[in-house]
Amino acid sequence: MSFEDYLVIPTVIELKSTDKTEALRELALGVCKAADVRRQKAVIDEMLKREESSSTFIGHGLALPQTRAPIKQEFAIAVGKSSAGIPYDAARNALAQIVVLLVAREDADTNRQVQILSELATFFKSSEIRDLIIKSETPVDMRAVVLALKKGGVDEKPSRPAKKPAGPVLSSAMVLARETKSSAIMIFAxxxxxxxxxxxxxSKNRIIIVTNNKTRFDPTKDKRIIGVVQAPPIPASRTGQIKIGILLALSRNLLTKEDKIVCVSGNSKNNQFDTIVAIDVALEYDFFFLNSQDLLPPDVKPEVLERVIGLAGEIAVEGREGKPAGTIFVLGDTNSVNAYVRQLIINPFRGYSEAERNIMDPGLAETIKEFASIDGAFIVTGDGIVLSAGSYLRPQPIKEVELLPGGLGARHIAAAGITACTNCLAITISESTGMVTLFKGGAMMMSLSRPVSKDGDKVQSYP
Structure with missing residues (x-):
């Protein structure tokens, strides 16, 4: 079931209060009434207690509070909005304009709960969705919005226009895929x-969709779509987009080393495709595989890699309170990695439950960004549990580490070293340049630069 199936109040609630506590109480009372919950005070008290321990504001004007209640379904969801914004105890005094409350039954599956939170964060971070909700002067039916999005857009139109012929870029891509005998077409939606x-x-070719908002697509309705890859919010050139797309498609086994693929990309500002690239994976991206056929360590889930790359991109762009921040994420093979780790500080993640330390939970993002300013690395298990922050890496490579390009310092050397002596991935963010770099087997797999727009400080958005 998708998150819209759990909407107990389909219509977005106009929050009357601009006080955080009262606004949350208002939203929770609406859910309790719709879900026929009588212990309303206990439900509200738990929600507010969670907020006191850790703010659920995740940026982009979005907050995802949670609580538990004796409800019939496993989950219940309601969406509230405040056009003026609610002060939410967030960094840089950011305001929450959309508040999505997730209520879980006492016996709800924790992993499924984290997955739903991730779906909600991805969906409501879309500027198109946010603008539709905030600017609408009439009540917004969220189920209708999701349905419209899956059909091809959220614009409310009485009827859809007749099918358009394929544009020159898509037509050329189909011809190129046929002539190069490509196994798939990758489209940056x-x-x-x-x-x-x-x-x-x-075209009869298989299609791989790369997008920031997976809710837009339903692969069950188009058998050509073999996978929808979650694009991280990393500002990237078209070359960078293609690197990320192929890396994540390989991690999900949607592609193999032997495949040829045609990539179709473009610029969201122009709302059109304008780039076609034909790629032989074995020739162009052999460094993804290094000494092994497997891109990912065996214990690392593809969705965790997507999430970590996304967080790395956000840190590269935002830093901490607008100031540059650099750090390392060490992902997978944690039993081996821990033999080469010493804590620089008291571990801030120690003592919390695995659910509270799950990197897939969007509510953990702000905490990660805060701790990114601490020297040391984040150690993350393959299924996304953050074991520690501020961890000092003392690798003892069993093989010689590749000479790194000039300008890369101790952070990158440590990342290369830890991947040389264990079967993990390391992702670094350079404090000075914002470059995101992936290491495996003691060598660089991929690097993504942070482009800056002509406006100076403003970072170009991901096209």
């Missing part, structure tokens, strides 16, 4: 606002 490009892509 965030370059356009609507999904009608799928109707225009009249």
């Amino acid at each position: 965030d370059c356009v606002k609507e999904n009608d490009f799928l109707e225009q892509t009249r």
Whole structure:
């Protein structure tokens, strides 16, 4: 079931209060009434207690509070909005304009709860969705919005126009895929606002969708779509987009080393595709595999890699309170990694439950960003549990580490070293340049630069 199936109040609630506690109480009372919950005070008290221990504001004007209640379904969801914004005890005094409350039954599956939170964060971080909700002067039906999005856009139109012929870029991509005998076409869907490009892509080739908002697509309705990859919010050139897309498609086994693929990309500002690249994975990206056929360590889940790359990109762009921050994420093979780790500080993650330390939980993002300013690394298990922060890496490589390019310092050397003596991945963020770099087997797999727009300080958004 998708998150919209748990909406006990389909219509977005207009929050009357601009006080955080009262606004949360208002939203919770609405859910309790809709879900026929009588112990309303206990439900509200637990929600507020969670807020006291850790703010659920996750940026982009979005907050995801949680609580538990004796409800019939496993989960219940309600969405509230405040056009003026609610002070939410967030960094840089940011205001929450959309508040999504997730209520879980006492026996709810914790992993499923984290997954739903991740879906909600991805969906409501979309600027298109936020603008639709905040600017609407009439009540917004969230189920209708999700349905419209899956059909190809959230614009409310009386009827859809007739099918358009494929544009020159898509037409050329289909011809190129046929001539190069490519096994798939990878389309970066965030370059356009609507999904009608799928109707225009009249090709028998398999299709891989790369997007920031997976809710837009339902692969069950188009058998050509073999996978939808979660694109991280990393500002990237078209080359960077393609690197990330292929890396994540390989991690999900949607591609193999032997495949050829045609990539279709573009610029969201122009709302069109404008770039086609034909790629032989074995020739162009052999460094992804290094000494092994497997891209990921065996214990690392692809969705965890997607999440860590996404967080790394956010830290590279935002830093901490607007100031640059650099750190390392060490992902997977934690039993071996821990033999080369010493804590620089008291571990801030020690003593918390695994659910509270799950990196897939969007509520943990602000905590990660705060601790990114501490010297040392984050140690993360393959299924996303953050074991420690501020960890000093003391690798003892069993093989010689590749000479790194000039300008890369101790952080990158430590990342290369820990991947040389264990079967883990390391992802670094450079404090000075904002470059995100992936290491495996003692060598650089991929690096992504942080582009800056002509406006100076403003960072270019991910096209």
